[in-house]
Amino acid sequence: MDLSTTTAFVTGANRGLGRHFAQQLLAGGATVYGGARNTDSIDIPGLIPVTIDVTDAASVAAAADTARGVSLLINNAGSFTGASFLDGPLDDIRLEMETHYFGTLAVARAFAPQLAAAGGGAVLNVLSVLSWVTFPTSGAYSAAKSAEWSLTNALRLELAAQGTLVTALHVGYMDTDMAAHVDAPKSDPASVAKLALEALQAGEIEILADDVSRQVQAGLAGGAAALYPALAAR
Numbered sequence: 001m002d003l004s005t006t007t008a009f010v011t012g013a014n015r016g017l018g019r020h021f022a023q024q025l026l027a028g029g030a031t032v033y034g035g036a037r038n039t040d041s042i043d044i045p046g047l048i049p050v051t052i053d054v055t056d057a058a059s060v061a062a063a064a065d066t067a068r069g070v071s072l073l074i075n076n077a078g079s080f081t082g083a084s085f086l087d088g089p090l091d092d093i094r095l096e097m098e099t100h101y102f103g104t105l106a107v108a109r110a111f112a113p114q115l116a117a118a119g120g121g122a123v124l125n126v127l128s129v130l131s132w133v134t135f136p137t138s139g140a141y142s143a144a145k146s147a148e149w150s151l152t153n154a155l156r157l158e159l160a161a162q163g164t165l166v167t168a169l170h171v172g173y174m175d176t177d178m179a180a181h182v183d184a185p186k187s188d189p190a191s192v193a194k195l196a197l198e199a200l201q202a203g204e205i206e207i208l209a210d211d212v213s214r215q216v217q218a219g220l221a222g223g224a225a226a227l228y229p230a231l232a233a234r
């Protein structure tokens with residue numbers, strides 16, 4: 001797809017990766033709606049602010065009513081509570097599902113008619129290497145990202161009928177607020193956004209942004225023993 005003639009809607013466009021998507025799309029000539037829970041936090045010249053809380057059905061419907069002619073939807077909004085499955089707050093565990101799984105589903109459903117009207121268009125879902133592997137410190141987040149991965153694959157099949165390209169971005173740690181607590185190598189979110197937009201323009205259906213994503217995806221073929229060798233050795 002030609003991004004210069006695109007009208008895009010980016011959720012979570014006020015900071016982190018979403019902000020880079022919005023900036024780069026604008027720089028490339030696109031018309032861009034910036035979705036945010038608090039539109040006062042949007043300060044990018046040219047970005048059209050739209051209030052959206054992806055966990056709130058009325059807010060999602062109102063956003064889809066406000067934005068017009070969207071041909072590219074970027075489901076980027078995300079939460080990370082770090083809740084433990086055994087003793088973390090259930091509300092936090094639910095929030096991860098509400099944001100990543102039900103939120104992405106709600107936004108995709110709300111914008112699907114606009115994408116169809118635009119001739120198909122595209123959806124880019126921001127997934128993670130944690131869609132494929134989990135840790136005790138990220139169980140709730142990983143489960144929600146796994147659910148979003150399956151949702152993405154189902155949307156590929158259902159939206160193919162209207163000619164919509166559905167693309168998944170898998171990436172390890174990025175240097176944003178979400179991973180501020182992590183002491184490990186992190187990708188530059190501006191570079192990840194650039195790589196993802198280039199892949200989208202090339203019509204790719206899956207984007208692996210870093211080595212860790214490529215390694216873990218390859219590791220899936222080895223089953224649980226390859227993904228969690230410490231457990232297999234016990």
Ligand SMILES: NC(=O)c1ccc[n+]([C@@H]2O[C@H](COP(=O)([O-])OP(=O)(O)OC[C@H]3O[C@@H](n4cnc5c(N)ncnc54)[C@H](OP(=O)(O)O)[C@@H]3O)[C@@H](O)[C@H]2O)c1
Pocket residue numbers: 011012013014015016017018036037038041052053054055075076077078079099103126127128129171172173174175176177178179
């Ligand atoms: N950072 C990483 O290491 C990493 C790695 C792999 C994948 N990802 C994924 O990348 C995406 C972007 O994350 P990020 O790293 O840019 O995180 P971030 O800096 O924490 O930004 C998260 C964004 O999502 C928005 N958001 C959260 N809940 C929302 C809701 N209910 N409705 C609407 N917007 C909501 C936030 O808005 P507010 O400002 O209102 O909170 C913010 O704009 C997420 O899907 C995340 O899961 C991140």
